Amino acid sequence: MIYTGIIAALSSLDLGIKWLIEREKPEDFPKPLRHTCGKILLYRNHNAGFPFGFLEKHGEVVRMLPLAVISGLFGFLTALLPQKGKRVQKIGIAIILGGAISNLYDRLVRRYVVDYFSIQCGKLKEVVFNLGDIFVFLGSGILFTAEVIKEIRGVFPKETSLLSEQRANSIKSLVDSGQETM
Known part of the structure; x- marks a missing residue:
């Protein structure tokens, strides 16, 4: 249930900002975002393709490919949900879906994605x-990092547990020697 909430909250946040941007006059852009000292500029851009306008002349592909990928991710998340643990993977996928769904909504309803900063x-x-783009990137980074950590643990499982055991014995020795001097 929490993962559905993450997806809904992130999608809603991005779609809400897009709605606010679309209400403004195009000639009001670009403009600096308040309280950022000009480090972030707001825009009202319409992208009919993938990032950087890639395949913008192929609207059907631009709409259907993300739909297929999102469907696959939902299936993967659905398969993960009943499994114990794997919380990081579940959160990563939920964050990706939160961003991807808001952009898919744009592609299906508006026929372009609103990019705004x-x-x-x-x-x-x-x-x-x-x-939405940031959420997809962040979720992907979380999944990638989780996989790298899992691989590292798989390569060094005995050494890691051996080091932990040695540290525990060292601490125990220090505590024991401290008690003897008292």
């Missing part, structure tokens, strides 16, 4: 994106 730092100045 740019970070004024280095190469990022050239990219305008939305929170």
Whole structure:
């Protein structure tokens, strides 16, 4: 249930911001986001394709491919839910879905994705994106990090537990020697 809430909250947040941006006049953009000292600019961009306008002339592919990927992710999350543990993976997938669904809604209903902010730092100045994009990136990063950690633990399981045991014995020795001097 918590994962459904994460998905709904993140999608709603991004769609709400998009709704506010779309209500404004196009000529009011770009403009600096308040309280960011000009580090974040707000835009009102419409992207009919994938990131950077890729495949913008192929609307059916741009709509159906994300629908298929999101369906697969929902299936994967549904399979994970009854399994004990795997909380990090479940959260990562929920965050990805929260961002992906808001962009899918745009693609299916508006026929374009609303991108609305740019970070004024280095190469990022050239990219305008939305929170949905950030959520997909963040969730993917969480999944990637979890997999790397799992692999590292798989490669070094005995050494890790041996080191932990050695540390525990060292601490026990220190405590025991401290009690003898009292």
